[in-house]
Amino acid sequence: MSLFMTETPKKVGPLSVAKTVFWSFFGVRRRAEHEADVSRLTPKQVVIAGLIGGVLFVLTIVLVVRVVLHLATG
Numbered sequence: 613m614s615l616f617m618t619e620t621p622k623k624v625g626p627l628s629v630a631k632t633v634f635w636s637f638f639g640v641r642r643r644a645e646h647e648a649d650v651s652r653l654t655p656k657q658v659v660i661a662g663l664i665g666g667v668l669f670v671l672t673i674v675l676v677v678r679v680v681l682h683l684a685t686g
Contacts, residue, residue, distance in 0.1 A: 624652050624653055624657065626661075629653060629657045629658070629661045630661055630664075630665070632649050632653065632658075632661070633658065633661040633662050633665045634665065636662075637665060637669070
């Protein structure tokens with residue numbers, strides 16, 4: 613293999629990207645898993661999954677607060 617050839621990363625499915633971003637939100641990652649993810653994922657995949665995960669997180673918090681307030685007021 614030549615020094616100038618680069619390996620093309622294997623395709624990673626959306627579920628795998630979502631799992632990676634989910635665990636990254638908690639900051640809990642094994643070093644070996646992190647290194648494997650870095651070699652397989654593209655920045656575009658991580659950014660898109662992070663934005664989707666962030667929006668889902670905020671919407672979940674808003675929903676929980678609305679339900680609690682609704683139950684508390686009557």
